[in-house]
Amino acid sequence: GAGVSQSPRYKVAKRGQDVALRCDPISGHVSLFWYQQALGQGPEFLTYFQNEAQLDKSGLPSDRFFAERPEGSVSTLKIQRTQQEDSAVYLCASSHAGVGTGELFFGEGSRLTVL
Amino acid sequence: KNQVEQSPQSLIILEGKNCTLQCNYTVSPFSNLRWYKQDTGRGPVSLTIMTFSENTKSNGRYTATLDADTKQSSLHITASQLSDSASYICVVSAHNNNDMRFGAGTRLTVKP
Numbered sequence: 396g397a398g399v400s401q402s403p404r405y406k407v408a409k410r411g412q413d414v415a416l417r418c419d420p421i422s423g424h425v426s427l428f429w430y431q432q433a434l435g436q437g438p439e440f441l442t443y444f445q446n447e448a449q450l451d452k453s454g455l456p457s458d459r460f461f462a463e464r465p466e467g468s469v470s471t472l473k474i475q476r477t478q479q480e481d482s483a484v485y486l487c488a489s490s491h492a493g494v495g496t497g498e499l500f501f502g503e504g505s506r507l508t509v510l
Numbered sequence: 511k512n513q514v515e516q517s518p519q520s521l522i523i524l525e526g527k528n529c530t531l532q533c534n535y536t537v538s539p540f541s542n543l544r545w546y547k548q549d550t551g552r553g554p555v556s557l558t559i560m561t562f563s564e565n566t567k568s569n570g571r572y573t574a575t576l577d578a579d580t581k582q583s584s585l586h587i588t589a590s591q592l593s594d595s596a597s598y599i600c601v602v603s604a605h606n607n608n609d610m611r612f613g614a615g616t617r618l619t620v621k622p
Contacts, residue, residue, distance in 0.1 A: 399553070430612075437514075437599050437612035438554070486553055499544070499610075501553030 397421075399502035401487050407508045408477045416472045416505045420489030426497065429462055429472050430486040432504070438486050444470060477509045513537045514602050516613035524621055527590055531616045533583040533600030541603040545574050545585050548597045548615065557585070557598075590620045 400419040408414050420427050426445055430438035431454075440454040446467035455462070459477075464470040474481055484504040490497035517532045535543070542561045546554035558567045558574040560583070566575045571588045587594055597615040604611075 428610075435614070435617075437601075437614045439612070440610065488553075498556055498559070501546075501555070503551075503553050 399487055399489050399500050401485075401502035401505050403505060404503060405506050405508075407510065409510055410478060411476055413473065413475045414477055414507060416474075416485050416487075416507070418470045418472070418487030418489075418502060420468065420470070420487070421491070421500055422468075424489035424491050424500075426490040426492065427464060427470050428488045428490075428499070429470070430488065431456075432484045432486055434483075441472070441485075474507070477507075479509050482507055482509045513611045514600055514613035516598075516600050516616050518616060519614070520617040520619070522619045522621060523590055525590060525592055528586065528588050529590060529618065531585045531587075531598050531600075531618070533585070533602075533613055535581050535583070535600070535602045535611070535613075537602040537604050537611050539605045540578060540581070541605045543574075543576055543583050543603075544601040544610075545572070545583075546599045546601060548599055550596070554599055587618075590618075592620050592622060594618060595620045 402417045428443050429441040432438040442462045443451040444464040459475045461473045484506045486504045488499045488501045490499050514535045523529050544559045545557040548554040557572050558569050560567050560576045562578050573586045576583045597617050599615040600613040602611050
């Protein structure tokens, strides 16, 4: 596609459920980032992939959060046993270049609401 | 403590007026600074990216400035339009670091 695509756009989960959020980056983009954005705040870094390698996962808030990018393209962010504090918009971004230098393109985000 | 602080938190201006948004950072060693525009319910869209050696960069009615000595940046919007209503986010990257630090953003509302 022309841009970064995320699905679902909206997800409502009951507390304790597992959720999976998908990101389709721009074709050929090496770098892929996941961010968490609370209401009225700027995005907070979660994790970074270079191709299929997860080079940095220091931002993942707990071991309930897991991300993968097995073939270096599509990525999935999984949240197990969701809690209310997980409610946020989860943004995915990709870049053709290495970290910190290239233009960063964001998806529209997946808004997660945990009841 | 967030390493990128933006001000004001929110701003309301009339259509056609100019405004300036501020970004102060403590991220070090500095690599680059970006300004993004984020419409409500959308992902951020890049406006400018500035490296250490750049003092000013324009993108249409948007002009960003950078003072790497004082670690300050500003985004000036000229002749504002209703479509400029959005959050403007400052993002600072450090060298050899995957972690781009995002400010909380300035929420701009342009009224007719």
